[in-house]
Amino acid sequence: AQTVTQSQPEMSVQEAETVTLSCTYDTSESDYYLFWYKQPPSRQMILVIRQEAYKQQNATENRFSVNFQKAAKSFSLKISDSQLGDAAMYFCAYAEEYGNKLVFGAGTILRVKS
Amino acid sequence: KAGVTQTPRYLIKTRGQQVTLSCSPISGHRSVSWYQQTPGQGLQFLFEYFSETQRNKGNFPGRFSGRQFSNSRSEMNVSTLELGDSALYLCATKAGNSYNEQFFGPGTRLTVL
Numbered sequence: 001a002q003t004v005t006q007s008q009p010e011m012s013v014q015e016a017e018t019v020t021l022s023c024t025y026d027t028s029e030s031d032y033y034l035f036w037y038k039q040p041p042s043r044q045m046i047l048v049i050r051q052e053a054y055k056q057q058n059a060t061e062n063r064f065s066v067n068f069q070k071a072a073k074s075f076s077l078k079i080s081d082s083q084l085g086d087a088a089m090y091f092c093a094y095a096e097e098y099g100n101k102l103v104f105g106a107g108t109i110l111r112v113k114s
Numbered sequence: 115k116a117g118v119t120q121t122p123r124y125l126i127k128t129r130g131q132q133v134t135l136s137c138s139p140i141s142g143h144r145s146v147s148w149y150q151q152t153p154g155q156g157l158q159f160l161f162e163y164f165s166e167t168q169r170n171k172g173n174f175p176g177r178f179s180g181r182q183f184s185n186s187r188s189e190m191n192v193s194t195l196e197l198g199d200s201a202l203y204l205c206a207t208k209a210g211n212s213y214n215e216q217f218f219g220p221g222t223r224l225t226v227l
Binding site for chain 2: 033042043044045046047050052091098100101102103104105106107
């Protein structure tokens with residue numbers, strides 16, 4: 001079965017600084033999707049960024065970018081110019097078959113200090 | 115465009131009872147997935163429905179069941195509630211059969227006493 005591991009239960013970053021959240025996964029598939037989701041205290045889960053495994057280019061969405069290392073099965077999220085609104089629980093997730101049936105990591109709580 | 119709606123938002127039940135949770139997808143979305151979120155087990159996939167058919171199922175006991183109606187609204191039912199069923203239940207909906215972003219609802223907080 002596929003597994004997703006987030007080894008950092010909690011991270012802190014100073015406002016305007018950069019932080020990287022780590023994620024590793026295990027799969028025998030060659031075609032899949034990887035995601036980072038954000039869950040603020042209000043609990044509404046929001047998609048931050050996604051990466052298709054067949055794409056070599058790392059995905060970028062404004063201040064958010066990923067470092068996708070397929071051979072190492074690593075998928076880290078970099079948040080640049082951190083803002084107070086970035087404070088949330090971040091989940092790394094994996095899926096096959098058109099992005100259905102998400103497998104989530106345990107999550108990383110990100111605290112942003114002003 | 116209205117987002118994913120889940121009702122009720124909060125629910126308190128006692129052991130042995132059953133409960134039904136509802137999820138109304140974004141208009142046009144035909145896929146509805148359900149997830150259970152607990153502090154101990156994290157986020158776990160329950161099942162996915164597409165066009166009224168269960169397409170995927172997670173590793174949960176038969177007490178957890180679901181269905182989808184012709185208007186794509188979905189319900190999940192938990193029978194014979196146990197204390198361990200206390201959780202946030204999230205549904206996520208997406209448009210079609212190819213890759214599309216899943217949009218999550220706000221969740222239903224179930225407390226079993």
